[in-house]
Amino acid sequence: MATETKYEEKYNEPILTGNQSHEVITDRIGSIVLSQEKHPNIWWGFIAFGVMFTPVLVFSIAYLVYKGIGIWGNNQPVAWACDIINFVWWIGIGHAGTLISAILLLFRQQWRNSINRFAEAMTIFAVMCAGLYPLLHTGRPWVDYWIFPYPNILGMWPQFRSPLVWDVFAISTYFTVSLLFWYIGLIPDFATMRDKTKGGVAQKIYGVLAMGWRGSARHWHRYEASYLILAGLSTPLVLSVHSIVSLDFAVSILPGWNVTVFPPYFVAGAVFAGFAMVLLFMIPIRKWYHLEDYVTIRHIDWMSKVMLTTGLIVFYGYILEMFYCWYSGNIYEIYLCINRLSGPYALSYYALIFCNGIAPQILWSPKMRRNIPVVFTVAIIISIGMWLERFVIIPVSLHRDFLPSSWGMYYPTFWDYSMFLGTMGFFTLLMFLFIRFVPMLNIFEMRDLLYKLNIDPSKGAGHTNVESSKKGGN
Amino acid sequence: MAGIMKNTDHIETRLDAVRMPALMLGLVGLGACAYSYSLDPKNMLASYLYALMVWVSLTLGCFGISLLHHVVRGKWGLSLLRLVEAGGGHLNLLTMGALFTPILLNMQTLYKWAIPEVLAHDHVLQHKAIYLNVPFFVGRTVFFFLSWAFVAWVLRRSTLRQDETNNDAEYAWRTNIATPTLVYFVLSITSAITDWVMSLDAHWFSTMYGVWFIVGQGLITMAFCTYIICSKRDCSPYKDFVNPDLTKDLGNFMFMFTMLWGYTSLSQYLIIWSGNLPEFISYYVDRAEGYWNVMGAFNIVSQFFIPFILLLAPRTKALPNMLIKVAGWIFFVRLLDLYWNVIPTIRSSGFHWTDIAAVVGIGGVWFFVFGTEVVKARLTPQYDKRLTEVAHH
DSSP: OHHHHHHHHHHOOOSSOSSOOHHHHHHHHHHHHHOGGGSOHHHHHHHHHHHHHHHHHHHHHHHHHHHOGGGSSOBTTBOSOHHHHHHHHHHHHHHHHHIIIIIHHHTTOGGGGGTHHHHHHHHHHHHHHHHHHHHHHTSOGGGGGGGSOOOOTTOOOOOTTSHHHHHHHHHHHHHHHHHHHHHHHHHHHHHHHHHHSOSHHHHHHHHHHTTTOOOOHHHHHHHHHHHHHHHHHHHHHHHHHHHHHHHHHHTSOOTTTOOTTHHHHHHHHHHHHHHHHHHHHHHHHHHHTTOTTTSOHHHHHHHHHHHHHHHHHHHHHHHHHHHHHHHHOOHHHHHHHHHHHHSTTHHHHHHHIIIIIIGGGGGGSHHHHTOHHHHHHHHHHHHHHHHHHHHHHTHHHHSSOSOGGGOOOOOOOHHHHHHHHHHHHHHHHHHHHHHHHSOSSOHHHHHHHHHHHHHOGGGSSSTHHHHHHHHHHO | OHHHHTOOTHHHHOGGGGHHHHHHHHHHHHHHHHHHHHHOHHHHHHHHHHHHHHHHHHHHHHHHHHHHHHHHOOHHHHHHHHHHHHHTSHHHHHHHHHHTHHHHHTHHHHOGGGOHHHHHTOHHHHHHTTTSOHHHHHHHHHHHHHHHHHHHHHHHHHHHHHHHHOOTHHHHHHHHHHHHHHHHHHHHHHHHHHHHTGGGGTTOOOTTHHHHHHHHHHHHHHHHHHHHHHHTTTSTTGGGTOOHHHHHHHHHHHHHHHHHHHHHHHHHHHHHHHHOOHHHHHHHHHTTSHHHHHHHHHHIIIIIIHHHHHHHSHHHHHOHHHHHHHHHHHHHHHHHHHHHHHHHHHOSSOOOHHHHHHHHHHHHHHHHHHHHHHTTSOSSOSSOOHHHHHHHO
């Protein structure tokens, strides 16, 4: 029993630490926006990276539009390649944001409060990067509006039985709802920023963004109601968006794509990748901006647990794929597995199993979940692994199909790489601009959390937070 | 054994009252099955397999929910822990395993791949024979039931011990066991359901099937527990903690599983339907003929839309009387859904009276064991006071 108490004490860290009060919270988070001095030099480094690579993206797109998608490595039989891999990769990353902000809200998980804003911003920027790929892959992006069903003299009508059309609706809805959700959550904090800024253009801008928020009871009532409705709307979107992305593949009759478990398996993979990306950004940022009191070890522990769970689901998917490939007794299905295991891209399959199947297993250990370098490394490995997963599913399934005479290889070109790097630069630029100009943690939800921990310590994560938050309240 | 002596939880709830009537009904039902077996073994075995799937899914669902509770330790789990411990306990798992005997002794009647002459002319089946062969099939079934029962027994012993000693070390011990078991649970059920139901048509397969079955287990189990808790809400100890907060949680769990059921069923259907490949579509072609089609359509409405709309309303989840009806409905339509999944592959003629006899027979035995087990412990864990703490607020 003695050892057990020690265990509980050791692994039940608080979700809010330090000497906190409402003023302290407002100041600690708000001042990052209000004062450039709060930003370490490394912020300039990332902005420089963003500023350097965003033009690469712009140039890649311009050249693509000028020359056509032949500049990419895609060709028969691998007609879908890096563009679709990157599309799925980016859209998957967005899912952590929606899961944290909507589903964890409905599950009444208070630890979400300190990371939701950040993760939601990631969602929006990731969806922007993702959306570029299919829009450009149409080949004639200037007529992309044809995918919308509108009355026209061309007699053109989208094929509603195609999941590619469902994608258009799923992703545009997802983007709209995520943006609204993020913005509504920001309004009270924009008002705080408006009140804390000392005049000037900044105050005007924050004032406009705050939409006249005065914090009256009526405002709060409407805020709470609309926030809950948006959470309810977002929840099915978490499932539907990536399920529909998975259907892009699954409704075909290609071995390796026509897999019934794809929808839930893709959703789990998306959450898995999303949490890895949140950790990848959150771990260094909490250190550079001294936010350890708000994003505590407890948060990292929880996020690691989510990563482990979703990782196990993804691994279960790999096992199902392999087992039923064999069980099918169908030569094409069986060959698909043989090709994955010993074909020219076998290395990517083994790397995938290592990255998504084996490496995350280290997170079973509570000690490792609290070891920040370990968690950070695992998050990097998972981000690579999830890219590899889409590589294994897309080009590796395509390059050797039913007829050996039509087999071929896929090699990405310079433009495949430049566009991917460009989206990374664009994403980084947006993330670091967000950190600079918008409170990256939710100020009022943190104040609310502090209040709740003070009146009802049992709602916190562990007994130690009672002490710390009480101290903060004094 | 002082814990049992002090146990006053069952004076009002009387969950064990079901034991003897259930056993009688069970014996009558099984007797009828035995009689029918002598007339028409195939029809009876089809009904029997179906009935087993119903009660095995409830048993495994109970076991799975108890594993989940030990992993996440949520407050909601405390209200139903003792019900799922009894329903998915080692005794029920072993009983269900034992009731598999008639199937295991008559493999060739139900499973075409077990017939040597069929096997000799089918190279796909020959390919699968390493996995799908009678000894391995029997071995897997026996091993799965023994392993599940063993873990259920270990966990149950631990919660009972903690009731007496109040030793917090038991929490971590159970979590450490339940977490890897949950992984094993998913893998083993995927394999088991492939054997028991999917291999009825050994050429057909779907990677979603295991997930679909696990979701169905969760749904039937939550309906079962919600039904008991809400119908006994005026009895001690339930009256101390059944409040709108708890019924909302229970309702939301059913809601979640209903949506997951819809999600997995739709995904599987959509992918197979649009692929329209001969080897996959056979499953839905079998079920698109005659009244199977009507039943399938009824399943969609009854198992998704009706509970979905009812459970979406907060009012339903605040009124235990309403929740009982929804839970009872879900339990009933789970029976139909499993029927629609198991029977069409074996017989095209549809309903046979043994279907009911088998469900009653095996169900009677199930409730007998459940009633016996549930009175052996308090109805709520005594070591965790979170349920009653809230009641005092």
